[in-house]
Amino acid sequence: MLELLGFYDELDVRSGQPNGSIRDAVRPVGEPDEAELVAYLDGGHVLLDVMEGGVDVLTGSPHRHSPGCSSLMTDGNWLWRRDFAHYVETHHVALPASFVAHVRGLHYRMPTIAVARFAPHYDETLPLVGWSSAVPWRSTATTLVPEPRAVISKAEFDAATAARERERPAGGWNRPRKARKPPRT
Helix, strand or coil: CEEECCHHHHHHHCCCCCCCCCHHCCCCCCCCHHHHHHHEEEEEEEEECCCCECCCCCCCCCCCCCCCCCCEECCCCCCEEEHHHHHHHHHHHCCHHHHHHHHCCCCCCCCCEEEHHHHHHHHHHHHHHHCCCCCCCCCCCCCCCCCCCCCCHHHHHHHHHHHHHHHHHCCCCCCCCCCCCCCCC
16 A cells, blocks of 8 residues: 555545644644655656645645645655645645655655556555545556656745736726727728
8 A cells, every 4th residue: 555645634525534634744844855855746656637726725825736736646655645745845744754764765766666566556545545436557557757847836836926916907806897999890
């Protein structure tokens, strides 16, 4: 079975999630190598890509992983939601010592996954996190190779959000627009 990261009660409609309450995991400061750990989480293999949007369950604000926040990612040993990296970098949620040791042992590099070894763990774990419809493993790939992908940083997201707020028209977006002039004939 895959180890689970970030499956908190507040992130699901069902209570009794494997990792308990996120409020119990929040810390004032993170690991000394938190940036590298966040980059590792951001670089995980995407197992299920979910098209939805969410907000930070602690602040109610959108964040850089709001689109597709409950998508599932893995490194072959651990399973986490896409937005877990946000909670690590923003709220410094506690990470299991075994996960931190595992990532440091890999020198923060996402491993290639041998599907024959991984698929049974996938099939066993996904129903526990509410994804029984996603089993059995259906991919015909024999290995999952890490693919580089652009992930917006927290600083870039915050700067873009501030810029959007500055561009907001006076009175907000809900104010009715003026009628358009009819086209000239």
